[in-house]
Amino acid sequence: MAAPPMQRLDCLRAIYDRLDDCLVVTIMGAVACELQSIGHRPNFFYLQHAMGLASSVGLGLALSLPNQKVVVFDGDGSILMNLGGFTTLARYRPRNMVHVIFDNESLLSVGGFPTATGAGTDLEGIARAAGVPSATTVRDIDAFARGFENAVNAAELTCIVAKVDAVGPKGYVTDLALLENRFQFQRHIRSLREK
Numbered sequence: 795m796a797a798p799p800m801q802r803l804d805c806l807r808a809i810y811d812r813l814d815d816c817l818v819v820t821i822m823g824a825v826a827c828e829l830q831s832i833g834h835r836p837n838f839f840y841l842q843h844a845m846g847l848a849s850s851v852g853l854g855l856a857l858s859l860p861n862q863k864v865v866v867f868d869g870d871g872s873i874l875m876n877l878g879g880f881t882t883l884a885r886y887r888p889r890n891m892v893h894v895i896f897d898n899e900s901l902l903s904v905g906g907f908p909t910a911t912g913a914g915t916d917l918e919g920i921a922r923a924a925g926v927p928s929a930t931t932v933r934d935i936d937a938f939a940r941g942f943e944n945a946v947n948a949a950e951l952t953c954i955v956a957k958v959d960a961v962g963p964k965g966y967v968t969d970l971a972l973l974e975n976r977f978q979f980q981r982h983i984r985s986l987r988e989k
Contacts, residue, residue, distance in 0.1 A: 799959035800934060802896045803828045806867075808939040812946060813837070813865060816892075817855050817983070820867040821848040823903025824962035825896060829867065831963065834970055836982040842972055846875030849883060849893055855983075856888035862986060863890050863946060870897040870911045871904075877920065883951060884925030892945040893926075893953045898960040906960065921953040929953040 802824065810832050818838045820826045826840035841848050852866035873879070873895050883893065899912030911917060921929040927950050932938045938956050945952035 797934060800932075800938065800957065801961060802898070802956070802958045803831075803963075804935055805896070805938050805956055805958065806832055808935050809942045812942065816863045816865045816946070817859070818865045818867065819848050819852045819855065821845065821869050821872045823869070825867045825869060827963045827968055830968045830970060836978050838975075839979040840968065840970070840972075840975055846872045846879070848872060849876065849879040852891055852893065853879075853883055853886060853888060856891040857886060859983070859986065860888070860890055863892070864888070865892045865946075866894065868893065868895045869903075870895060870899065870909050870917060871901040873917060874909055874911075874915070880921050880924035880926060880953075883953075884921075884927075887925075887927060887951045889949045889951065891951050892942070893921075893951070894942070895953065895955045896958050897955050898958050900960040902960050902962045917955045918953070921955075926953050927951055929955070931955040931957060933957045 806829050820829055820840050822842045822845060841851055848866050848868045852864050856864040895917055897911050897917060899909055901907045901909060918929045918931040930941055932941050941954050945954060
């Protein structure tokens with residue numbers, strides 16, 4: 795009997811304690827809502843209304859703060875909207891960036907329409923072909939947690955494609971206002987520079 799599909803929320807819970815010292819950027823929708831449901835921190839930035847651009851924001855942070863680990867939580871629909879982002883990541887190869895793509899083969903947050911990954915598109919393969927030095931696909935929580943820990947400890951751009959079930963939160967509303975999140979995150983970055 796096959797194991798049940800991995801849940802994105804379980805993945806986030808498995809690594810939540812490891813995010814304390816990282817700058818974290820999430821794409822809109824389910825990832826942002828689920829991470830915030832576990833507990834918001836000032837080092838979390840929920841990129842709303844910018845589908846496809848979480849990896850670009852993460853790259854900018856990683857390049858401007860090379861001594862700070864940056865973690866990007868992305869989705870398959872978002873990454874498919876900006877495939878060129880892989881080549882830009884590979885070109886600059888920030889050694890302090892971990893790019894996690896939750897692949898549920900669906901545009902879950904905007905109606906559940908299927909994505910190309912459900913028809914065979916291989917995001918790990920695309921990342922590797924673009925030149926991302928370390929890319930892997932995981933399908934269970936233990937492999938995800940182990941892969942994330944290795945990526946955070948590595949001094950190399952790493953992409954983890956986590957195959958998850960197309961299940962999201964009951965609602966896509968969060969308590970944190972967009973501007974409040976922006977200013978809080980900005981203050982957090984400023985405090986890092988002052989150290």
